Amino acid sequence: xxxxxxxxxxxxxxxxxxxxxxxxxxxxxxxxxxxxxxxxxxxxxxxxxxxxxxxxxxxxxxxxxxxxxxxxxxxxxxxxxxxxxxxxxxxxxxxxxxxxxxxxxxxxxxxxxxxxxxxxxxxxxxxxxxxxxxxxxxxxxxxxxxxxxxxxxxxxxxxxxxxxxxxxxxxxxxxxxxxxxxxxxxxxxxxxxxxxxxxxxxxxxxxxxxxxxxxxxxxxxxxxxxxxxxxxxxxxxxxxxxxxxxxxxxxxxxxxxxxxxxxxxxxxxxxxxxxxxxxxxxxxxxxxxxxxxxxxxxx
Numbered sequence: 001x002x003x004x005x006x007x008x009x010x011x012x013x014x015x016x017x018x019x020x021x022x023x024x025x026x027x028x029x030x031x032x033x034x035x036x037x038x039x040x041x042x043x044x045x046x047x048x049x050x051x052x053x054x055x056x057x058x059x060x061x062x063x064x065x066x067x068x069x070x071x072x073x074x075x076x077x078x079x080x081x082x083x084x085x086x087x088x089x090x091x092x093x094x095x096x097x098x099x100x101x102x103x104x105x106x107x108x109x110x111x112x113x114x115x116x117x118x119x120x121x122x123x124x125x126x127x128x129x130x131x132x133x134x135x136x137x138x139x140x141x142x143x144x145x146x147x148x149x150x151x152x153x154x155x156x157x158x159x160x161x162x163x164x165x166x167x168x169x170x171x172x173x174x175x176x177x178x179x180x181x182x183x184x185x186x187x188x189x190x191x192x193x194x195x196x197x198x199x200x201x202x203x204x205x206x207x208x209x210x211x212x213x214x215x216x217x218x219x220x221x222x223x224x225x226x227x228x229x230x231x232x233x234x235x236x237x238x239x240x241x242x243x244x245x246x247x248x249x250x251x252x253x254x255x256x257x258x259x260x261x262x263x264x265x266x267x268x269x270x271x272x273x274x275x276x277x278x279x280x281x282x283x284x285x286x287x288x289x290x291x292x293x294x295x296x297x298x299x
Contacts, residue, residue: 001288004032004050005039009059011274013281037284042066047074055287057280058297060267061085062218064191069299078297079283083141084275089216089266090145093186094153096214096239097134099260101184102126106257127183127210129153135182137175137198138189138217139165146186158182161189179206184214191218201226204236212237216266219243228252231259241266 003020014020025040028049035050042060045067047053056071058080071078099105103126110116110124134150136143139159147157147169157170160178175198179185185207189195199213199222207213213236215222224244230236232252239260243249246264253259267273283294 001036001284002034003037003039003284004035006041006043007039007059009039009273009277009280010270011277013274013278016281017284037287039280039284040066045071047071055079055284057283059276059280062190063297064218064220068297072299077287077293079280079293079295080297081276081279082295084279085267085272086141086145088269088272089142089188090149091269092241092262092266093142093146093188093214093216094149096216096241096260096262097129097184097186097212100212100214100237100239100258101129101132103257105260109257129155132156132183133158133181135160135173135178135185136170137161137178137185137187139167139169140188140190142216143186143188144169146188155184176203176206179203180208182211183208184212186214187217187221189217189221191220195221197221197223199223199227201229204230207236209235210237212239214239216241219246224250231256234258 003017005020005022006024008022025043025046028046031049031051033052036052037055037057038050038053039057039059042058042062042065044065045056053076056076056078058066058078061080061082063080068078103124107124110122130153132155134155134157136146136157136159138161150157158173158178158181159170160173160175164172201223204226219242228250231238237258241262242264249261253261279295286293
């Protein structure tokens, strides 16, 4: 089975694919009727150039940039890589909370610039995690992993999602109430038509002065222009791993000391990326031999 992959995905599992070609979708200039399976990292699929496509193996949990309904209509199977990203993304979430809440990036910049002038760190005073309230939006696999880590920092955890869960990991709140009550808010809901722009200007205004917003999910879940305005004003702090128009980051954020910025590093550990490739390859091999897919995505 001819496989087209948009990258040479990491890990030894990739070498188990037989007839595989690595090429960016932007470089496709003419139809490729021989391609039956496509490996993408949450990218739009050019169906007009792949007329005999039968499988899209997505190197990501999220598939918001893939037209799942159209692929389903054409009887093209879709898979993703759930489960193996939770620990890495939860770790990064805690790193951003710590870096933002304890002003780590500001301290690092101060030292590197040779501007540390006194034992009192030039007046840098941060906020402790212990005893703070962490609001988690979306208590799925990653949200639960964050909640478990938060217990080690003695954070009080609240959560909001469409359905109240039977859990000891946190206390349920309606979204508006969670935003108003939390010192730190971390987003872990998938991007969908319902969640696009979920955290808009009105909801950002509910956050208390000095609150910290952390986003390792999708940039489009937040009204980016409204968030930028709040951060430029200095009222809020943020740790942002995702943005609405990646890889473009709003220029207004770059000079701000109340924001920690990372380039979509949520799953970027060697172990996680190799595990994701393993799932992608196992799905392709299963499809090729006519076996059930390991992690199918359905409408």
